[in-house]
Every structure is written in C-alpha cells, then in structure tokens.
Amino acid sequence: MACAKVPLDELHVTEPFGPQGKERTLPALHPDRKEERCFLAYKPPPEDSTPALVEEFLEHAQFISEDLEWLLALPHDKFWVQVVFDESLQRCLDSYLRHAPRGLDPSGLSSSPAVADMQRNIHRFVFMVFLRMATHKESKENFITPAVFAEIIYNNYLFDIPKILDLCVLFGKGNSQLLHKMIENIFTQQPSYYGDLDETIPSIIQKCGIQPENTGNSQPLKLNANKCLTAMSMPEEELADLVLYMCDTCTTIQSFLDTFPEACSTFKQHNFLNRLSSFYEMAVPDLEKAVKKRNFNRSLQEDMWRRISYSRKKMVEIAHLLLQHTCLQPILEGSENMVSYVEDLLQDFTAFLQEKRFLADYDEQFPIADDISLLQQAFPHLDDTRTSYLLQGVESSWEFVGKKRSFPSSANHSTGAKSKSDRDLALSQKDGVGVLEDREELRGAEAMTDIPRKGDNGAVCTLSAGELESLLSNIRDLLPDLGEGFILACLEEYGYNSELVINNILEDKLSPSLDKMDRAMARPVKNELPAVLSTRSNVFDDDEFDVFNRDRLDMSRIWKGRRQGESVCATLNDKQHIEEQRARYQAYQTVVDEIPITNDPSGDRDNAFGMEDYEDEYDDTYDINQIGANDLDEEDELLNRRPFTTPQVLRTGKQARENYENEDEEEEDKNEAVKKDHFIQDPAVLRERAEARRAAMQSRKGYRPPPASNVVGGPKGQGQSQEIILDRRRKEANKNRGANHNRRMMADRKRNKGMIPS
Secondary structure, three states: OOOOOOOHHHOEEEEEEOOOOEEEEEEOOOHHHOOOOOOOOOOOOOOOOOHHHHHHHHHHHHHHHHHHHHHHOOOHHHHHHHHHHOHHHHHHHHHHHHHOOOOOOOOOOOOOHHHHHHHHHHHHHHHHHHHHHOOOEOOOOOEOOHHHHHHHHHHOOOOOHHHHHHHHHHHOOOOHHHHHHHHHHHHHHOOHHHHHHHHHHHHOOOOOOOOOOOOOOOOOOOOOOOOOOOOOOOOHHHHHHHHHHHHHHHHHHHHHHHHOHHHHHHHHHOOHHHHHHHHHHHHHHHHHHHHHHOOOOHHHHHHHHHHHHHHHHHHHHHHHHHHHHHHHHHHHOOOOOHHHHHHHHHHHHHHHOOOHHHHHHHHHHOOHHHHHHHHHHHOOOOOHHHHHHHHHHHHHHHHHHOOOOOOOOOOOOOOOOOOHHHHHHHHHHHHHHHHHHHHHHOOOHHHHHOEEEEOOOOOEEEEOHHHHHHHHHHHHHHOOOOOHHHHHHHHHHOOOOHHHHHHHHHOOOOOHHHHOOOOOOOOOOOOOOOOHHHHOOOOOOOOOOOOOOOOOOOHHHOOOOOOOOOOHHHHHHOOHHHHHHHHHHHHHHOOOOOOOOOOOOOOHHHHHOOOOOOOOOOOOOOOOOOOOOOOOOOHHHHHOOOOOOOOHHHOOHHHHHHHHHHHHHHHHHHHHOOOOOOOOOOHHHHHHHHHHHHHHHHHHHOOOOOOOOOOOOOOOOOOOOHHHHHHHHHHHHHHHHOOOOOHHHHHHHHHHOOOOOO
C-alpha cells in the first residue's frame, strides 16, 4: 500500500470506501482516515482516600490509559492522522499537562497503591505520545519532511511554549537527556518557537508586580493608579493565588532552563537576571512578612510558607543557570570573546550588590568567591581591586540580613598597604571572627560551658568553650612562645578581646598584674566533675538489665513488642528435661547382687557400697524369730530379686525394639486362641454382632425404638389399611422437622422478630 522511502507528507494510500467497497486514493494525512475515538479529559487523583472517589478515578484513568496505549500502537501514518485531526486527543493531552500533580501539590497517590500505579501508567503513556510527536523520523521508511514537520507541529499547535514548559516540569526530573533532545529537535526544526519564547518572557512574571523596563510614562496615570494592594492588605485568596503562581512560575522556568540551556541567552537578552533579583528583593520579604503576621488557616499558612521558601531556592538556581551558561561556561571553555564574558559576569555580580537579600542567598548556595577564584585561574589579568570590592559587598550583604556564614571568608583578596605583621594580624582576626560566626550556629552541648565576657559596650555576654579555644589558637599562632595559662589571664583581663591582647603584648603595655606573671605559664588543670552515673541513684540499680554496671546481659530475655511463643513442634522436639533426668535414672541402673568383703584397712570399698562399721550396741532381741518362715512362698521367690527393668526413656533403640517385639509376640499368643482360621471374617456376622451390641446398649438405657412406618401402602384404588393412614398422618405432621420443609415457619419466625422487613 505504501511505497518505500517516501515521506509521509507525499505518500498516497488506496483504501476501500463506501458500502460497496470501492477503492479510492487519498493523501496519507487526510481527515477521512481518522478513527472515530473519543479521548477523555484527565482528572487528577482525589486528595482523600474515599472509596467512591478512588473507584471513579481508577475507572476514568483506565479509559485514558487504554486509549493512549491504542494510539501508541498505531502505525506511523495512522498515528499522525489521529494526532493532527483528532481534537479530543489534544484536549486529553492538554488536560494532563494542566492538571497533573506537581512536586508540592497535595495528591492522593500515597493513600492508595492502585491510584499511584495508574498515575504512573498514564504519566508514562503521555510522555511517550509527546516524544513520538516530537520525532519527525522514526525509521528509514517512516519519516516526514523536516519543513512539513515544522509546519504541522506549529500550525496545529501540537507544541507551544506553555506546553514545553509544562513538559519540563512534569518529565524533566528523570528524563532530562531524552527531553533535551526532544525540545532541541522542536526548536531546531521550527525556529519560530524562539520568537514565541522571546514574546513570552516579558509577560512571565508581570502578575507578580514586575513591569518591563521599556514601559514609558507616555500615558497619563489614572486617579486610582496608586491604590495598589500590598501583601498585608490583599484578600487571603488573592495572596494564596499569588504565592501559588510565583512558586509555579519559578519552578517551571528553572526546570526549562535546566533541561534546555540554549534558552538562557534568550532570557539574558531581556535583562531577566536583574529583573529577577529586583523582584526577589521587593516581593519575597513582603510575602514572608504577610504569611507570618496574618491570621491564616494553619495548613494554608504552612503550605504558603513552604512554597515561598521553595520559590526562593528556585529563583537563586535560575540566576545561577543564567550566569553559568551565558558567562562562566564560555570562559571555562576558552571562548574567543573571553574578555566580554568576564566583563558581563563582573557586571552582573556588581548589579547584585544593591540587592542584599538576594546576594546573601545566592552566595549561600553558590559562593561567589569560588566563581571569582575560577575567573582568576582562567583569566589572570583580572582586576584585584574590583574582585575585592565584590567580596566586601558580599560580606556586607551577610551583615545586612543578619546571617551567619557557615564557612570562613576568603582571605586571598585582602588589599591595602599594610605591613606583613599587620596584615597577618588582620587576617587572623578576620578568620577568628569567621570561625566564631560558624561556631555560633553549631552550638549544642557546648552551650553548657559558656564563659561570661564583657563586650565593647560593657555588656556581659557568654563565650563558649569552642570560641575560647579559637581565640587561644589565633593568639598562639602569632605568639607561639606564650603559654596558654598566660594567654587565658590576658584574655580575662581585657574582656576576651584578642586584638587588644595582641596589641598590648607586642607594645609591652600589659597591666602590672600581668607583667609580673610568667609568660610561659601552662594552662591550669580543670577539676573534672564526677561522672553522673557514679552518683546516680535508681530503684533498678544492679538488676539484671543494668547496662551501666553489667558488661553482659541475657539477650534472650530482651525482646521488642509482644514476645512470640514457641511453636508446638519446637516444644515437642525439646528433650532437655530428658537429659536432666538421665543421670538420675542411670543411678538406678547400677545393681550389685554380691558385695565382696576384703581386709582393706582403709575401708574405702565398704563405704563405696554404703556399709557401716560394726556396733556392739546392736539390739539382737528379735533375731531368733524366723520372719517369713511360715509363709507359703517358695524358696526361690525369697532368695531371688525381681529382675531390673530399664526405664523406657533411658532405653536405647535396640532395647526398645526387642521389648516391643516381645510384647507383640505375647499379644499374638493371646489372640491365637480366640481367632479362627479365617483370613477375613464374614461382614454379615460383623453386622449382626454390631446390631446385637447396639440393641443391648439401648435396652440397658430403656430406649424403645419407634415403630416401623409404612407410608407406601397398596395399589391405588384398592383402599389402605388403618396403620398406613396413621403413618401418613404422622409423617405429614412431623415432616417439617428436617430437610427444607420448614421454610414458611422459619420465615414467619424471622419476620416476627423484625429480621425481615414487612
């Protein structure tokens, strides 16, 4: 039907048409070839886990999933016919891009695994559809002319700037490389999208209050132009919508620039970087203040604060992406116009100096000192005065916002005509301040060992042990011959001001009390407090679970949660009690019939058999009586002992089998007299014996069996006897006792008790 290596836009196909099946030839991309199929619009998952809503979402999403799977299975020509001419398909795809849950949006995916699986399935199918729509050549036989492909996707609005931005937000996290190739092919085949992006940038954040720079005052202002709402005065819904719009816009732009860095130059042409920093400085503090001070619902307030914090992070990342791809990367790659790129980067950093909040947040995530260090390596002719000015501006921005830096400031860019000792002193003091600022944020258990100190204004403040060690190390680095004890005394005397201490030591202006001290004095030994465990008292001391006094614990007596009992098999297989009784029964196994008597002076052998020494005081009054002489027992029974029998639990396997065989032989001998020579007894005889035993048992209990009933009777029409008539009446009266004949009675019983509605 199709010729090989012919583009789809030039391909013609012959298909049957009409009820008679006449053939006709049509272009491959013709609306008559579209399949009649209605694609449903996407609906997001329910926020709550109500069974009805979950079931409705799953059913609705199943239809969408099946339709998209059917679309992806179509051949190349049928797929493009459906994409170009099926409006319901475009509405379905647009609805997913518009309503699919983003990162911070609440969704019901975590409440139901089935909902999460269905959402992932639709997410994958939508991405595959857009990926196929952005590919103009699937194989050597299935392709579209690039120029025609560009017209199809642009004129039919298969892709536009909002769709591309949403694609980056939804699919850029795990498919960045594939998405980059997809967007790059779209912009390469159709450059008109660059013009659309150029027109879109000025209107991206106008709603947040930023106006284009080229808007002049040609039109007169209206009387109510100054009545603009602030974050503290605007309605709650409008403020929440503004925060949501700002978060969505910043997240979308960051995802787009991260996925498609080629668009950074377009944003840079509109001076987007300076406008973004100005918006950050103007809007973010007001929004944070409004969210903190206004009375919102707690959940709404937490959501707004989370979105504002997320927006701040994304704005800083947007600025870094713009600087990296438009200035830093060309410099590191050794571009020809390196001087212009270096100048642009320094101008951008200089423009940030007036936006102190933005500059401090940017420097916190992406230290400017590192970028300047890279510039010095790549461009050795960098002006040190200019870089020092920038670094000082960064320091002032940190001081302005009241933040503490988590890393010491760089000391490689200090300027000024100072001597080496003065410069080292200044750098040591500066590093000490940086360390102090760093340590102050990380104070935890060290706060318990704070030392009081006096500030410059005479106020008493506290100095942690870490800060004290930092001051000691800074002074000893400059004056290593001094002892720590002498330095501590100097710090205590001068209010822990390291600069004043160093100055007085170098100029020999110490106080008389310090001047008399030994400058090599060691640090006094600190009396350690007794351990808490040694002085504690508890009712559980020295018990079996006292881990502070015991090195080993019985872990078999410790478990988490309810203790699991042993299984029946484990209990039955436990033969520990048999092993415990084995030694006891083995003592009974030792039987001695005769005891040899020897003339052993030690008497150990007699004691071994429990014999005692002879006693003269033994009472032999009754020894002449012949006990048992008149009994009828035989002589052998009196002289012989009863043979010893080994307990069954102590028998070995061989002994047990022999005893068992002996018992079986005895039982067989007893049964041989009763049994006859019949191999199998007559079943009739067995039944008669069983019936006789049953009748005897019933007669003993006084049971009288019911009379035999006969309800069959004689042939019809000849009359029946009185006994048969009585038996039939008895059966009719008692037939509801069994089977399924008592349904009406039980139904009436349930209805009377209210179990069945009347």
